[in-house]
Amino acid sequence: MLLPGARRRQALARAAELALQAGFALAARRRTAPVRTAARFVIVGGGTAGLTVAARLCRALEAPRLTLIEPSCRHLYQPGQTLVAAGLFAKAHFVRPQRHYLPRAVTWLQDRAVLIDPERQVVVTGNGTPVPYDFLVVATGVELHPEQLPGLEGHLGRDGLCTIYTPEQAEQTWHMLSSFQGGTALFTQPATPIKCGGAPQKIMYLAADLFRRHGVHRRTQVIFATPGERLFGIDAYARTLAGVAARKGVVCAFRHRLVEVRAAQRQAVFAVADEHHPTSERHEVLSYDLLHLVPPMSPPAAVQQSPLAHASGPQQGWLQVDRHTLQHPRYANVFALGDVIDAPGTKTGAAVRKQAPVLVHNLLATLQGQDASRFRRYHGYTSCPLITGYGRVMLAEFDYDLRPLSTFPWDPARPRRSMWLLKLYLLPALYWHGMLRGLA
């Protein structure tokens, strides 16, 4: 059972979609003269980034020879998973058939890339099909690896362990949060890069509100255990979140890195860095009744094992790109975007929205023999609609230099009702009808 008002929310979401669909249908008529080429384009990964680039290439090219390699027949609007876990929408609201969003001109290979060979300019799929290319776009995102956190495998979704990082687990998280009877609710943030770094906090603030609504807050302690020193890497946003956490009675355990789960005992083991000597760590065990965590994430094996990825160092396995042009530093006909790239702080759909037009421009410039001085540049724009409770969102926008930015003419560090409405209704509609159509 969802929270009351589900039908009203559905109706508003539908209305927002219809309005934006009509607006973008008009925008779709405007097209610059398409580029004619016999070049073969391959996109690996048909998630947010892959489909957005596919749509933009189809708008820019006349009769494109474009192949998309994507194993899944369903397309996820992942930001919606937080709302599913908060009981606001059903899972089905954010999961749609992939084929509805594929441009007609695209050839879809429903398979996984298992080998990427940029020397021979070929991608090989799981069933052994070689797919040659002249230009390659890598957009595989990241994979979840629950087995890499000791003690977690087989326990997610039960034994008090939950995550919003898959649609199914998000649904299960809602069941756990809405039936929570009190105790210690522990929310964790990993030390490794994750998509939407703000998501673990969002679900915590929503959970704290929910516990109050259900009257279990007096017998509940909410703890946020994070490897960080504060709640956000940018002062203005960190100050706001510290206030939100304090008002909701959240206890922050900084410098805490989750290293093991003992599901049978409901205990979480943390490596805790010393405040003055960060390299020295001790272990601490916290008991919980409910534990929200983020499974370890990394690029798929095909990327990690390819010459496109960093072979060693702290970025090992992540796909190398020039973080401004999104072109590979050694293979000029390879571009990448989205969660898989090595650029810092940009693992969001909002970042993809700004990356995709830059990537497509630079790819076409390369195709037409232009040099890098004609390239467009991406400056690291990303945004995180940080839900600070039911009805309030702080739209935290920033760039590579961690400068706070604001799309709107007001202080971005203030949680607002208008941004909540944007998050629930406008951003999903913009996604399905603007971004995935190559128009936003």
Ligand SMILES: Cc1cc2nc3c(=O)[nH]c(=O)nc-3n(C[C@H](O)[C@H](O)[C@H](O)COP(=O)(O)OP(=O)(O)OC[C@H]3O[C@@H](n4cnc5c(N)ncnc54)[C@H](O)[C@@H]3O)c2cc1C
């Ligand atoms: C809980 C949650 C909340 C979020 N909240 C927000 C938010 O509020 N705002 C925001 O902007 N972003 C948010 N995000 C992040 C956003 O969803 C991602 O950053 C975005 O989807 C990244 O796009 P991508 O295309 O790189 O990866 P994905 O969208 O994950 O797509 C990757 C695709 O590649 C495919 N693939 C993987 N391996 C292979 C292979 N070997 N061969 C072929 N295909 C492959 C996968 O099947 C998948 O379809 C959230 C994410 C989550 C999980």
